[in-house]
Amino acid sequence: MAELLTLKNVRMEYNMGKTNLVAIDDVTFSVERDEFVSIIGPSGCGKSTILKMILGLIEPSSGSIMVNGEPISSNRSRLSVVFQNPALFPWLDVLQNVETVIEPIERDKKVRKEIALKFIKMVGIDGFEKAYPRELSGGMKQRVSIARALATSPDIMLLDEPFVGLDVFAAQAIREELLDLWESPDLPPHTVLMVTHNVDEAVQMSDRIIVLSRRPSKVIEAKRIDLPRPRNTRSEEFYKTVDEVLTIMSS
Numbered sequence: 001m002a003e004l005l006t007l008k009n010v011r012m013e014y015n016m017g018k019t020n021l022v023a024i025d026d027v028t029f030s031v032e033r034d035e036f037v038s039i040i041g042p043s044g045c046g047k048s049t050i051l052k053m054i055l056g057l058i059e060p061s062s063g064s065i066m067v068n069g070e071p072i073s074s075n076r077s078r079l080s081v082v083f084q085n086p087a088l089f090p091w092l093d094v095l096q097n098v099e100t101v102i103e104p105i106e107r108d109k110k111v112r113k114e115i116a117l118k119f120i121k122m123v124g125i126d127g128f129e130k131a132y133p134r135e136l137s138g139g140m141k142q143r144v145s146i147a148r149a150l151a152t153s154p155d156i157m158l159l160d161e162p163f164v165g166l167d168v169f170a171a172q173a174i175r176e177e178l179l180d181l182w183e184s185p186d187l188p189p190h191t192v193l194m195v196t197h198n199v200d201e202a203v204q205m206s207d208r209i210i211v212l213s214r215r216p217s218k219v220i221e222a223k224r225i226d227l228p229r230p231r232n233t234r235s236e237e238f239y240k241t242v243d244e245v246l247t248i249m250s251s
């Protein structure tokens, strides 16, 4: 498989006035095309900082971030992101929330609507096109933000703790639906990078898990998860793999 996203010797120091806080010491890893990769590590180790650097919200102090072998600064339009708190426009209904993100890439209004409706259906909220965010449950809002992220057919979908704040049933349902989409060869997302605190979630979803150390963080291990899919989260092998990841995290 070809490397799609590569972080090489990335370091991030936040300027705190007279001192600098080294959030990330030296992080190197890559995500291959069609892979599902998770980043896991203790609170404050710099997981969100890594996503912010990939998104271009902050610049690394040193090191490089490449997409398709080119600096990511020339290539960010092919990324989309789902945050923990669905950042929907409260004054737009569900359909308009999804259409808005397609506007820069599709000029034809009718086609835009078709694409938006397709992804709204795909994430299971058809029938709510005219609803406003305030009329939706937390899980439904997160589905809208996933539809929005998918509608641009990104090369890489970034997920920043997307299931935190949802009840366990909604979280599990959306996890499984997202995995179904990811496993469908003709539909986005094809390549996913997810930040999570949840080891079970990382083992259920990922091809590889990048385990980070405490701040200032380094990669302790990039662990491949070879369990067959769909993964039985109650099997002995699953529990064993979760234990292995926990052991790496505490090393």
Ligand SMILES: Nc1ncnc2c1ncn2[C@@H]1O[C@H](COP(=O)(O)OP(=O)(O)OP(=O)(O)O)[C@@H](O)[C@H]1O
Residues within 6 Å of the ligand: 014, 015, 016, 021, 023, 041, 042, 043, 044, 045, 046, 047, 048, 049, 050, 197, 215
């Ligand atoms: N804008 C900022 N200025 C200064 N320090 C920051 C800034 N953003 C983050 N930090 C610090 O950098 C470190 C890494 O933060 P980050 O949010 O990336 O960690 P995280 O692993 O995502 O944390 P959590 O798991 O708790 O969400 C923390 O010590 C945090 O306080």
